[in-house]
Amino acid sequence: MKKADVFEFYRRLAETDPAPETELEYVNPYTLLVAVALSAQATDIGVNKATKLLFQEVQTPQAMLDLGEEGLKQHIKTIGLFNTKAKNVIAAARILVDDYDGEVPQSREALEQLPGVGRKTANVVMNVAFGAETIAVDTHIFRVGNRTGLAKGTNVLQVELKLEKVTPAPFRQHAHHWLILHGRYICKARKPECWRCPVDDLCAFKPKTPAPKEKIAA
Structure with a gap:
């Protein structure tokens, strides 16, 4: 072209x-990270249904750890590969709490080190949450x-x-x-x-x- x-x-x-937005529903950078990670091989509509009540209860990595893997599964069991995704989300939450004071890092390199986060997920988070031109x-x-x-x-x-x-x-x-x-x-x-x-x-x-x-x- x-x-x-x-x-x-x-x-x-x-x-x-003029002002397009993601169709995934989220509250803050952390819930966006979770939503995008859950959306792999799933529809945005399906993820939004699963996270509606989840994000009322969980909005930080520590709150996710408090919920626990089994508790998370109860929220996302309608999403494909929910067992693996739940394991990754909990593992990522632990890293965020231990290494980043519960904050979502803004660099692609740091994001891609999180379990369940690939280049596409990192690019979405960087763009939507932090305004990067990815x-x-x-x-x-x-x-x-x-x-x-x-x-x-x-x-x-x-x-x-x-x-x-x-x-x-x-x-x-x-x-x-x-x-x-x-x-x-x-x-x-x-x-x-x-x-x-x-x-x-x-x-x-x-x-x-x-x-x-x-x-x-x-």
């Missing part, structure tokens, strides 16, 4: 949603980057690095959210809704998906 087209691509997404590439962003021609790559790291390279400065803060929301609601995996896409003319995807025909009343 040409440089001018990239700028226009983001400009249109920004015009439709781009967390999930399946939606990976698809949008490759399908549109915005940032092609054979793995998520390649797409992330290309997006960081091509995304213009005015759009770097919210690029992650614009792309993930675009992939989630318009540039869908099985059948992209090209007929209502604000950037369809800039996109390399062919052939464009036509609008569904209206059903004729019997």
Whole structure:
């Protein structure tokens, strides 16, 4: 995608949603960290349902330790891989209490040292909680980057690095959210809704998906 087209691509997404936000519900940086870690291979809706009561009770790493692994499992048992995730969340809480005075570190290196926290989770926390210009590439962003021609790559790291390279400065803060929301609601995996896409003319995807025909009343 040409440089001018990239700028226009983001400009249109920004015009439709000037202040995008994560769809995960959280209270503070710690609960955001927990929510993002739980969201691996799960939907934001499912995580929000599981954490609604949890985050009323637990908002700090120490409170998570007080709840305990079995107590946490009771809250998140509807989420996939909840046993492993509960173990990791408790282990991460112990590290945060022992090594960081209960605060969430702001660096990617420190975040990635926490159990259950990979590069994508670290990037989300850095961006949403601390305002870093990071781009967390999930399946939606990976698809949008490759399908549109915005940032092609054979793995998520390649797409992330290309997006960081091509995304213009005015759009770097919210690029992650614009792309993930675009992939989630318009540039869908099985059948992209090209007929209502604000950037369809800039996109390399062919052939464009036509609008569904209206059903004729019997």
